[in-house]
Amino acid sequence: MKAREVLGEDPEIVLADKRYDSISTILSTSLVRGARKWTLTDMLDKVFIHKALGIPVFLALFWAMFRFAFDASAPFMEIIGLFFGLLAEASAGIPNEILASFIGDGIFGGLGFILTFIPPIFFLFLGIAILEDSGYLARAAFIMDRIMFKLGLHGRSFIPMLLGFGCNIPAMMATRSIEGEKDRLITLLVNPFISCGARLPVYILIAGAFFGSMATTAIWSMYFLGIMIAILVALLLRKTILRGEPAPFIMELPMYKAPTFHGSVIHMWERGVHFLKKAGTYLLAGAIILWFLSSFPWGVGVEFSYTGQIGHALAPIFRPLGFDWRIVASLVFALLAKEIAVEALGIIYAVEGETAIAGALVADYSPVVGYTLMAFTLLYIPCVATIGTMKKETGSWKWTIFQLALTLVLAYVVGLVITGIGAILGYA
Amino acid sequence: MVYTVALIGNPNVGKSVIFNNLVPGARQHVGNWPGKTVEKKEGKCVYKGTELKIVDLPGTYSLTVRAVDELIARNYIVEEKPDVVVHIVDASNIERNLYLTFLLLELEANLVIALNMFDVAKEKGYKIDVNKLSEQLGVPIVPTVATAKEGMKELKDEIVNAAQKKGVVMMKPKITYGKKIEGLIQFIVKIIKKDETMAQKYPARWLAIKLLEKDEDILEKIKDSIYRRELMEVIS
Amino acid sequence: MEIPLAVLPLGGRGKIARICGGRGLVRRLSDMGFIPDVEVKVVHSHASHNPGRGGPLVVEVKDSRMALGRGVAMKIMVQELDD
Numbered sequence: 001m002k003a004r005e006v007l008g009e010d011p012e013i014v015l016a017d018k019r020y021d022s023i024s025t026i027l028s029t030s031l032v033r034g035a036r037k038w039t040l041t042d043m044l045d046k047v048f049i050h051k052a053l054g055i056p057v058f059l060a061l062f063w064a065m066f067r068f069a070f071d072a073s074a075p076f077m078e079i080i081g082l083f084f085g086l087l088a089e090a091s092a093g094i095p096n097e098i099l100a101s102f103i104g105d106g107i108f109g110g111l112g113f114i115l116t117f118i119p120p121i122f123f124l125f126l127g128i129a130i131l132e133d134s135g136y137l138a139r140a141a142f143i144m145d146r147i148m149f150k151l152g153l154h155g156r157s158f159i160p161m162l163l164g165f166g167c168n169i170p171a172m173m174a175t176r177s178i179e180g181e182k183d184r185l186i187t188l189l190v191n192p193f194i195s196c197g198a199r200l201p202v203y204i205l206i207a208g209a210f211f212g213s214m215a216t217t218a219i220w221s222m223y224f225l226g227i228m229i230a231i232l233v234a235l236l237l238r239k240t241i242l243r244g245e246p247a248p249f250i251m252e253l254p255m256y257k258a259p260t261f262h263g264s265v266i267h268m269w270e271r272g273v274h275f276l277k278k279a280g281t282y283l284l285a286g287a288i289i290l291w292f293l294s295s296f297p298w299g300v301g302v303e304f305s306y307t308g309q310i311g312h313a314l315a316p317i318f319r320p321l322g323f324d325w326r327i328v329a330s331l332v333f334a335l336l337a338k339e340i341a342v343e344a345l346g347i348i349y350a351v352e353g354e355t356a357i358a359g360a361l362v363a364d365y366s367p368v369v370g371y372t373l374m375a376f377t378l379l380y381i382p383c384v385a386t387i388g389t390m391k392k393e394t395g396s397w398k399w400t401i402f403q404l405a406l407t408l409v410l411a412y413v414v415g416l417v418i419t420g421i422g423a424i425l426g427y428a
Numbered sequence: 429m430v431y432t433v434a435l436i437g438n439p440n441v442g443k444s445v446i447f448n449n450l451v452p453g454a455r456q457h458v459g460n461w462p463g464k465t466v467e468k469k470e471g472k473c474v475y476k477g478t479e480l481k482i483v484d485l486p487g488t489y490s491l492t493v494r495a496v497d498e499l500i501a502r503n504y505i506v507e508e509k510p511d512v513v514v515h516i517v518d519a520s521n522i523e524r525n526l527y528l529t530f531l532l533l534e535l536e537a538n539l540v541i542a543l544n545m546f547d548v549a550k551e552k553g554y555k556i557d558v559n560k561l562s563e564q565l566g567v568p569i570v571p572t573v574a575t576a577k578e579g580m581k582e583l584k585d586e587i588v589n590a591a592q593k594k595g596v597v598m599m600k601p602k603i604t605y606g607k608k609i610e611g612l613i614q615f616i617v618k619i620i621k622k623d624e625t626m627a628q629k630y631p632a633r634w635l636a637i638k639l640l641e642k643d644e645d646i647l648e649k650i651k652d653s654i655y656r657r658e659l660m661e662v663i664s
Numbered sequence: 665m666e667i668p669l670a671v672l673p674l675g676g677r678g679k680i681a682r683i684c685g686g687r688g689l690v691r692r693l694s695d696m697g698f699i700p701d702v703e704v705k706v707v708h709s710h711a712s713h714n715p716g717r718g719g720p721l722v723v724e725v726k727d728s729r730m731a732l733g734r735g736v737a738m739k740i741m742v743q744e745l746d747d
Contacts, residue, residue, distance in 0.1 A: 001615050003640055003663050006608055011640035011663070012687075016694040018605035019530045020702070023523060030560040031522060034553015038729070042707070049722070051710050135440075142731045146710070146719040149733070155720070248689060249720055249733030250696060254440045255520070257548065260575045266448050490695035523726040524697045642687075 073119030084112025110287025152238035164194030180247030368422030678742030
């Protein structure tokens with residue numbers, strides 16, 4: 001007996017056919033379809049996936065979501081910051097100096113810093129959960145597919161890219177809905193180039209110090225640079241090591257439904273707790289290691305601590321970029337979380353407050369170095385928590401290390417280019 | 429008595445809401461499917477003295493090997509042989525959802541259907557004769573509105589019922605696919621039954637269907653059988 | 665006459681004749697309900713003068729709305745149905 005001969009066509013098709021046939025027969029006796037169907041959804045879709053309106057509406061919604069996340073979480077962040085500040089102060093009273101520092105600066109300081117970011121992340125997850133549960137997110141992927149396709153990506157890659165502007169970690173977790181493995185990998189690899197919220201304080205400090213009235217432009221240029229690099233690297237990967245077409249775009253658009261508070265909070269909670277466990281572990285470990293590296297050898301001050309020593313050791317490599325040991329040391333600190341660079345510079349210069357730090361920077365470096373530093377912060381190795389997430393999402397050290405190398409090399413090269421252009425234009 | 433219960437269904441049908449209804453948050457545990465990056469959610473709940481271990485399988489449209497999610501779901505059912513499989517169906521989109529039901533019936537899973545989003549179906553003006561549907565499929569069906577926690581008790585009742593019935597009552601497939609295909613299936617089943625390891629490991633009818641579909645994962649799995657050539661002859 | 669689904673106008677209906685694609689695509693589409701003899705209706709379409717190059721479209725099939733990329737829609741051959 002041969003299947004093809006008996007059936008006259010591909011058994012797979014026949015089977016699918018028969019299944020649907022059976023389903024139709026069964027439903028003909030037990031289902032009566034209603035006359036009322038998709039009106040509300042269709043009406044909403046006329047706007048949401050409108051050729052011209054679709055994208056602006058989308059951008060407006062996402063901007064609103066980010067605002068919501070950061071505004072709603074601001075009071076919480078204050079409270080957490082205060083709380084841990086108190087804890088840190090209290091632990092100063094511990095008789096053993098080293099232990100006091102470990103608990104005060106290392107654990108409470110590190111933890112406090114990390115935990116202040118939990119509120120915005122959770123609210124961001126809530127916003128996403130609401131958009132997802134309502135059915136809107138599918139439309140967003142749909143609208144962006146055309147553009148994404150030109151970039152060699154899948155429509156579904158757009159959401160993770162956009163989330164990256166808030167934080168790369170939930171962004172990378174969001175790549176799970178991408179079906180093609182290569183599509184997903186590319187989206188994961190380039191995600192850190194999207195300038196996350198943590199880098200903003202660094203830009204603000206540096207741009208404010210060096211560029212005066214042009215500061216805002218300088219900051220916007222970083223976002224733009226990140227997007228450009230992400231697109232270019234994605235295209236490059238598509239043409240070289242991750243060759244192929246994006247997976248075919250076939251996606252269900254569910255009916256719009258009002259998300260239940262209960263349901264969305266559950267989704268938020270799941271993702272949030274998961275994020276906490278993963279990122280939190282890396283961050284806490286990182287905080288302790290960094291505390292150790294900058295506190296020891298005990299009592300000698302930052303310059304001669306291990307962190308300072310690392311800074312000095314690596315400084316020669318970064319001299320072409322105009323970075324000295326102080327900047328390199330702060331970049332090491334920033335591996336923990338990029339916004340720490342600000343505080344780190346404060347510790348290293350032994351000054352407090354942004355104005356003082358800004359003053360110290362301007363005194364020691366040229367604007368070109370400032371701009372180079374901004375670009376370097378944007379592009380170089382993602383923070384520890386992101387690295388951990390990359391490992392988790394890809395399940396592979398190979399790709400994680402590839403990403404580390406990619407970001408580091410790219411940051412250095414772009415840094416050189418900027419320094420070079422600066423030199424040509426006549427700045428020292 | 430601990431029964432394993434797997435939850436399966438298309439994306440967007442409210443599966444996670446049902447999971448959360450059945451398993452209180454504190455008793456949930458998130459891990460990883462071995463060797464994969466997809467999350468495995470499971471938890472325990474106790475109902476009328478019976479302990480139910482509930483595993484949330486990834487949302488999937490079918491059980492082919494195209495995506496990691498689908499392979500995980502399928503392998504879990506075939507290899508772990510859960511006591512009950514709860515298929516969560518979107519009542520307002522029932523025709524396509526039932527495709528997965530059929531695949532599960534082929535897999536000879538001990539099925540209970542949760543006909544979820546029943547309120548949405550009603551709003552859409554749908555009228556579903558649940559009893560008739562249940563009778564034709566040969567599967568117990570519980571209408572539910574997970575977001576309002578309606579039908580949860582009845583669902584748990586059916587789950588425990590089904591778990592207790594498993595293996596005691598042999599269910600003959602109610603759904604058949606026409607003389608020609610059934611003839612082919614029976615022919616292949618006869619060959620499969622000659623190979624004891626295969627016959628023990630997988631439901632014969634399901635295996636026959638997968639072979640006809642030239643399922644890559646199954647073709648890989650029968651590679652070592654001495655009846656491989658005989659089987660390949662029929663299906664090529 | 666068979667035409668690609670991508671060519672159907674907004675509001676147009678068609679009956680699927682066959683899928684011009686590899687095994688993977690055929691399987692994927694049949695999982696989602698796109699099999700021969702099934703009726704589809706174009707609900708949203710970002711058409712352009714070249715049907716192969718427009719944006720994705722949304723079709724109604726078996727009670728649900730499916731978004732399809734242009735490339736995919738070009739591979740689903742349908743018989744156009746008049747009203």
